[in-house]
Amino acid sequence: MSVRVRYAPSPTGSPHVGNVRTAIFNWLFARHEGGEFIARLEDTDRDPARYRPESIQDIETSLNSLGITPDEWWVNKEPSGYVQSERLPFYQAAAQELIDKGHAYPCFCTTERLTQMREEQQSRGVPSGYDRRCRRLSPADRERYISEGMQYTVRLAVPLEGKTTYNDLVYGEITFENKLIDDQVLLKSSGWPTYHLAVVVDDHAMGITHVIRGEDWLPSTPKQILLYQMLGYEQPKWIHAPLIVGTDKKKLGKRHGSTKFVEFIEQGYLPDALFNFLILCGWSAGDENRELFTKEEIVERFTLQGISKSAAVFDYEKLKWMNGSYIRSYSTEKLVALCMPYLVKAGTVSEPISSETTAYLAQVFPLVAERMKLLTEAPALVEFFFNDPTEYEDKGKRKWLTGEEAQNRISKAIEVFSNADGEWTIENAELATNKVVELTGSERGPIIHTLRTSITGRTVGPGLFETIAVLGKDCVVRRLHNALAAVTIVENAE
DSSP, X not given: OOOEEEEOOOSSSSOBHHHHHHHHHHHHHHHHHTOEEEEOBOOOOOOTTTOOTTHHHHHHHHHHHHTOOOXXXXXXTSOOSOBGGGOHHHHHHHHHHHHHTTSEEEEOOOHHHHHHHHHHHHHHTOOOOOOOTGGGSOHHHXXXXXXXXXXXXXXXXXXXXXXXXXXXXXXXXEEXXXXXXXXXXXXXXXXXXXHHHHHHHHHHHTTOOEEEEEGGGGGGHHHHHHHHHHHTOOOOEEEEEOOEEOTTSSBOOGGGSOOBHHHXXXXXXXXXXXXXXXXXXXXXXXXXXXXOOOHHHHHHHOOGGGBOSSOEEXXXXXXXXXXXXXXXXXXXXXXHHHHHHHHHHHTSSOSSOOHHHHHHHHHHHHHHGGGOSSGGGXXXXXXXXXXXXXXXXXXXXXXXXXXXXXXXXHHHHHHHHHTOOSOOOHHHHHHHHHHHHHHHTOOHHHHHHHHHHHHHSOSSOSOHHHHHHHHOHHHHHHHHHHHHHHHHHHHHHO
């Protein structure tokens, strides 16, 4: 059997990372098995409070950025058969077939009557659910109500006895008592389907062989199995992946931090890191000593047997660590290109980007990449390579830019660096620094700290000699003069 799986998002908001993980699992299974991965837009929920057509762009951005573009999808916004709102006649025909077979029935109950029913059930402390009033109507009454123009929905006639059992490839055999399953609405009075009917009709029509989705859909499965049986469709294999939870073991939500996939991209997370991280949220490669994998390695290793039953913890700090690992694995050229939009937005560099600026950044990024965990951190990390310090960190200013010793150290540094001959290299920067140590009679540590604070305005940063070499002689000497003036101002203020 050729594997054919689907990802079926709804345009009711920007995709949650759990939703995107489902897409990744489906894509991986299709690629591992040499099958097909399709996407379908489930847009039958037209409640104005939830329907967000603009979120379709976020859905496509998520898939494209991860490199898991569907084999079949909604192409160029033209009618394609992969958008549920284009397929209403199919659902209406299926609903009528179920009525004709006695597996569904028209329900004429008003919203007011259903609300009252639920309130009474709650007051009695019994489970809420439809009381099947319209299921007990005679055929004559149904025909009369329809002929009178009464609005009605179509409900599933769940068997009142027996059990519905199926085998989940993750959770094993699962059984539901039919009497506990509600008579679900399948078709609204508007003629639009509910999720349960539409998903079964579409999965059958599109030849879906495996349904891979989140654990939270487990309670829906028996209703859909009944529909497969009642419509005479061949049932797919069922795979439910564990929920993603926060470190507090509660379902991942806004209280934990960002949850939308596009938010992570905006914050400077890499698609490669997100792909690697999300696949490990509920799946194991069987190698406990390794967490970083290429996409090709994951495709080769991915099997349904690796999906866990236990909830997957979304550890933001681990994701950040993983993102930093990927950043450091990239070539300087690639990293510069990825960070450029953030540098432009911060005003660090201006468009159009000159070849000189790109070449300069290629020297800078190897020095700061070790400290970078997010692409959004790039502007702050490289800022002092583009702008002379106008302020100095308080700790550095108090300790290294105060008093006569500081004046002497900086004065000697100006003298040595101004008169330095030869190529401005890392080695020569260290030699010049050693000469300042010799002339001042100071220990090497205080000299290095004084130079770092004077030149960068910071007490912590990339290697001092590498920084001096990249900044260039004129820039370093100018900044030393500025720092010397700051020492004088501090002393006068005291």
